[in-house]
Amino acid sequence: MALKPEPTAPFHSVQYALRVLESVSKCGTGVTDTQIGRDTGLPAAHLSSLLLMLRREGYVEQVSDGAYVTGDSLVLLGSGATREAALAAKLRDTLTRLRDSVGAAVYISRYIDGEVRVTQVADGPLTPAVQEWVDFRSSAHASAAGKCLLTQLDHNGRRDHLSRHKIARLTSRTITNERVLFSRLDSQPATVPMLDIQEYAVGTVCAAVPLTAGSAVGCLALSLPIEHAHRLRSAAEALNRQAAPVVLSLTI
Structure with missing residues (x-):
């Protein structure tokens, strides 16, 4: 898998959050916000704002004198024996709250061993997940998540992927020309959510933002039925703003 030399969407707030957690972790008895x-x-x-997010996510706690100490979430994620189970539980909780906040089904997708894989989904009766009518592995050129993952590959990586998964027309809106697709991917601003307006499936609109956690290629996505298409851009912007807790749990 060939990656672009630079991350496509660095979440600076996550980098700062890690520095805050390092400061808190150094002092077991608690540290003030001034320190x-x-x-x-x-x-x-x-x-x-960072401390508020870290408290909400359980990474830090504020004790009676106002000082900050390490929270339960950070303790669980830092322990080897329970780390995997704790991370899975943390991601489920974070995605569920994100689903409720943006009012849409949300997903984490990864590019693993040359394939698009949806690794986590949070949906519900009022926020139904998109029906996978065409294998997500074969439809990266059409879905918001797939295109978001492809933007994080270099030209050769994209060509390799499309040599194994030929571009197919899934709807009347699907991009089927490789040159046009690559041009669209190259012109996509790193800080702007990738959109899919019925390119993958008629009746569904989607958005995705990159998850920059180390060298892994991943994205956070949402889907809405077409009758809620008027909410797509605002939901996508909210997804982008609220991605930091997801990246943080994948980074720690």
């Missing part, structure tokens, strides 16, 4: 600010060099407003 964390000195350790990390973060402005007070930015630090405040």
Whole structure:
């Protein structure tokens, strides 16, 4: 698998969050936000929002004197024997809350051994998952998640993928020309969600944003039935804003 030399969408807030967690972890008896600010060099407003997110996710806790200590989530994710189960539970919880927040089914997709794989899904009666009428592995050129993953590969990586999964017309909106597809992928801004307006399936719209966690190629996606298409852009922007907890749980 060939990757682009630079990450497509670095989540700077995750990098800063890791610095905050390092500051908190160094002091077992608790550390004030003032000290964390000195350790990390973060402005007070930015630090405040990060601490709020880290408390909500259970990575830090605030004790009676206002100091911050390591939270249960960080303890569980840091222990070898239970790390895998704790990570799975943490991802389920984070995705469920994200599903409820954006009002759409949400997914984590990875590019593993040359294939598109949906590894986690959070859906529900009011937020149905997209019906996989064509194998996701064969439809990366059409789905938001697949295109988002392809943007994170270099030209040779994309050509290799499409040599094994030929471009097929799935709907009248599907891009079937490789040159046009590559041009669309190259022009996609890293910070803007990738959209799929009935390219994969008639009656479904989707959006996806990259998950930058180390060298892994992944994305966070959502889907909506066509009758909720008017909410797609706002839901996609919310997905992008709220991706940091997902990246953080994959990074720790």
